[in-house]
Amino acid sequence: MKVPHTSAAGLGRWLTLANLASAATALLVASVLLIVFQFLLLRDAMVEDLGVQAHIVSDNSVAALLFNDGRAGTETLNALAASPSIQAAGIFTLGGRQLASYTRGRAAPVAAPAPSLLEAGHRFGVTRMELVRYVDSEDVHIGYVVVRAGLDRLYGRLLGYIGLTLSIAAGSLAAAYLLVRRMRRRVKSAEAHLHYLAHVDPVTGLPNRHAFNERLLFALSRVDRAGGSVGLLLLDLDNFKIVNDTLGHQCGDRLLELVAQRLVDCLRSADVICRIGGDEFAVILESDAGTQGALISAKILAALAEPFAVDVHDIYVTASIGISVYPQDGANLETLIRNADTAMYQAKNKGKNAFELFRPELDQRVQKRLSLEVNLRKALERGELELYYQPQFSLKDGSLVGLEALxxxxxxxxxxxxxxxxxxxxxxxxxxVPIGRWVLCTACRQVAAWREAGLGDVHVSVNLSARQTKDSQLVEDILEALRETGMSPGQLELEITETVLMENVHANVELLQRLQTEGIRLSIDDFGTGYSSMAYLKRFPIDQVKIDRTFVRDIPGDGDDEAITTAIIAMAHSLGLSVVAEGVETEQQLDFLRKAGCDIMQGYYFAEPGTPERIQAFLRNSTVPTEKIRA
Known part of the structure; x- marks a missing residue:
């Protein structure tokens, strides 16, 4: 059964008419009450006026009645000619005999009053009223005066009042109509603005998440009725936060606006694009979804490859795109979105700037990740986390110079x-963040335990993650761990990757300066994989760089890796920084790094990561066999 549907415009007209009808009814009732009230006032005034005139006639008719002088009574009544509303009058004895009478024009003379009139004092008809007053002599009734007046003047005044009232009511109704129309226009304008705010993203002008859900539901229902398929593309801009942090939110918003324009240009007229989050967009493909998703995704990635001119900056942006298709990749809206999101994160995991079609095995990976997260949350409580330590040796004399906590x-x-x-x-x-705090405290306590065991003051390096660098308690946690264990700040080295440092350069420079002021050593981890340059190295207050194992793995033999490794060592030394090579596993790698001037070695060639118990052997004999490091 179809549900009756009333459009918003039709409902608005009905509301307008209802308001006007209510106003008109109120005005009508008020007008009727006022007219009735005015009629009663006019009638009472007329009764009072006739009563005064009848009283005058009564006072002047005493002698005429006492002496039965009809002529004198007639003269008294003729004075009523000055009152145009009086049609006729008469003076009567108590027995009902008429002593004198007065008539205006062709008006009928008054008759002796009925007992009911005598009792009431006056009565109204449709066109006239009659009033009677007794004539008294020494407080004794000797007769009475009857006066009849027409109601023409009363009705005339009443009609004039009715006309005025209706004019005022009509004017009020017209004003109410105009006011209702004006109010309705304002309401419609407010409704349109609220609808815009509820459905449109103010930065890009695209439909927002609310509108996206509505349109996707409509597209899915169309497929349910008519068949076909619907494709969903979820697009997330890679590293967009760096733009916001380095150039500001105003540049970030302008970049989003330009990205939205390019995305629109990549789509067909039937496709729908929405901005559903900070740097997230969604595209609904309503036709040929099964074949077009990959083609349009490739087109989008190609379009985004061109730089965006924002103010004086040329900004490069990439995106990760996940694709799911209804109905094969999800039986409802929530599943379809979740699967597209799963595919998008798979694209990010593959290295970003890519698109990925949803496959059932991707969902299995997501479930595995969720299970991993649940177990990881319990790992700290259950004591399942452990720290292994890998020794670092000086290439100069083979001495053990430190340990990396893993x-x-x-x-x-x-x-x-x-x-x-x-x-x-x-x-x-x-x-x-809590895991990193545990690693830091555990490493410091272990160093203190080795010192108490007479194994000397060991230097230990601990890795910091991106999340930890944003933790406002980080510095205080580090200093508290040092105070608690009595460990010297110079024994602690913190390793931060290039990528993390570049996420928010200004804030990270301040963080490193504060840590360095406390005497803590600082190292750039995985150097060479990100923004390696002399300019960046000069900006950060660091003591050491670590060459990433990916460059060490293929040397000697890979000319590019050899050149990069040599350049990193030379660059670091020119700035007075020491260099650690990690992942050293062969004698050939050691020979190349020694000739290139590397300072410190770390890798399986010297020692595997070990438990605190196993590592004590290196602390008791803190040099590598001489055959492993040859001058």
Whole structure:
């Protein structure tokens, strides 16, 4: 059964008519009451006026009645000619005999009053009224005067009042109509503005998340009725936060506006694009969704590859896109969106600037990730996290110069979970902050324990994540750990990756300066994988750089990696920084790095990461066998 539908415009007209009808009814009732009230006032005034005149006639008729002088009575009545409303009058004895009479024009003479009139004093007819007054002599009734007046003047005055009242009512109704129309226009304007705010993104002018949900539901219902498919593209701009942090939100908003324009240009007229979040867009493909999703995604990535001119900046933006198709990738809106989101994050995990079609196995990966997060939340409480330590050796004399604390997760059922699996989960979920705090405190306590065991003052390096650098309590947590364990700030080295440093350069420079002021050593981890340059190195107050293992792995033999490694070492030394090479696993790698001037080695060639118990052997004999480091 169809549900009757009333349009907003039709409803507005009915509301206008209802308001006007209510106003008209109120005015009509008020007018009628006023007219009735005015009629009663006029009638009472007429009764009072006739009563006064009848009283005068009564006083002047005493002698005529006492002496039965009809002529004198007639003269008295003739004085009523001055009152145009009086039609006739008469003087009567108590027995009802008429002593004298007066008539105006062709008016009929008055007759002796009926007993009811004598009792009431006056009565009204349709066109006239009659009034009677007794004539008294020494407080004794000797007769009475009857006066009859026409109601023409009363009706005339009443009609004039009715006309005035109706004119005022009509004017009020017209004013009410104009006011209602004006109010209705304002309401419609407010409704339109509210609808705009509810459905349109103010930055890009695109439909927002609310409108996206409505349009996607409509598209899915159309497929349910007529068949076909609907494609959904979820697009997330890669590293957009860096633009906001470095250039400001105004530039960020302008960039979003330009991105939206390019996205619109990439789509067909039937497609719908919406902005559903800060840097997230959604595209609804309502035809040929199964084949067009990948083509349009590729077109979008190509369009975004060109730089965006924002003020004086040329900004490069990439995107990660996830694609799902209804009905095969989801039976309802929520599932379709979730699966597109899953595909989008897979595109990000593949290195960003890519698109990914949803596949069932991707959902399995998401479920695995969720399970991993749930278990990771309990890992700290259950004591499943452990710290391993990997020694670092001086290439100059083979002495052990420090240890890097490496996080390990020993799950009772899953066994040793790879850091490559759980560290990204901890970072995304925010668990990295409490975990990082635990790593820092545990490493400092272990160094204190080794010192108490007579193993000397060991230097330890701890990695900081992106989330930790944004934690307002970070510096206080570090200083508290040092105070609690009695560890010297110079024994602690904090490693931060290039990518993390570049997320918010100004804030990170301030953070590093504060840490350096406290005497803590600072190192750039995975150097060479991000924004490696002399300019960036000069900006950050650091003591050391670590060459990423990806460059060490293929040397010697890979000319590019050899050139990059040599350049990093030379660049760092020119700024007075020491250099650590991680991932050293062969003698050939060691020889190349020694010749290039590298300062410190770390890798399986020297020692694997070990538990605190295993690492004590290196602390008791803190040099590498001489055959491993040859001058």
């Amino acid at each position: 996080l390990r997760w020993n799950h009772p059922e899953l066994g040793m979970v790879s850091p490559a699996e759980f560290i990204p989960v901890a970072e995304e979920s925010g668990l990295i």
